[in-house]
Amino acid sequence: MATTIRFPRTMLLASSAAMLVSATGLAAAQATTPTGWRVGATISISGENIDLHSVAAVAAADAWAVGSATGKVTGESTPIVVHWNGRHWLRVSLPARILRVIGPSDTVSVIGARSGRGALQRALLARRIPARHADPGLV
């Protein structure tokens, strides 16, 4: 039913750190494939299962996706945030002890929770800081 256009393997470029696959090859090929849904990037971390559950775009060179990374052995899940800078999807570090991220919203705020004293969880809102800084700022 669907016509599948097969991508050359070279379009999926695994980084040496076994972290992210860039969309550089795809961008170079877009002159011939400018429309239609296609794989922009795949994200992998050694020993982890990755699932992205939300994406938001602020501008052409500013988009965010959040999800979770679950250890294949430990089963422990940690949040993951990746950012599109116009050339690559790159992982962004999060403040310590963030347990889960729910966002981003249209304003690219990340809603999550982190552990507090007495094992309580506190709601947390993390917001990206302007300009080209990689890390989100807490508000």
Added chain:
Amino acid sequence: MGAGLLGDQNWRLWHYAAGGWAMKPAQVSGPADLTGLASSLASVPGGTSAWAAGGAGSYPNQGGLILVEGRIPT
């Protein structure tokens, strides 16, 4: 909002317009052996491109998946 699978199956996109929802299958191109599920969409402001995010592969080997429609936003 859309969700669906890569591989041999179409991606179903639901679009709200003129007071109603309509669904149409959207073809997704990618490696034939890559299966995935997209769970979120985002249009790029000021352009005609869109991003989708989800997961590809199956447990215990699942990776994050980013799809793009239209020109790569730069």
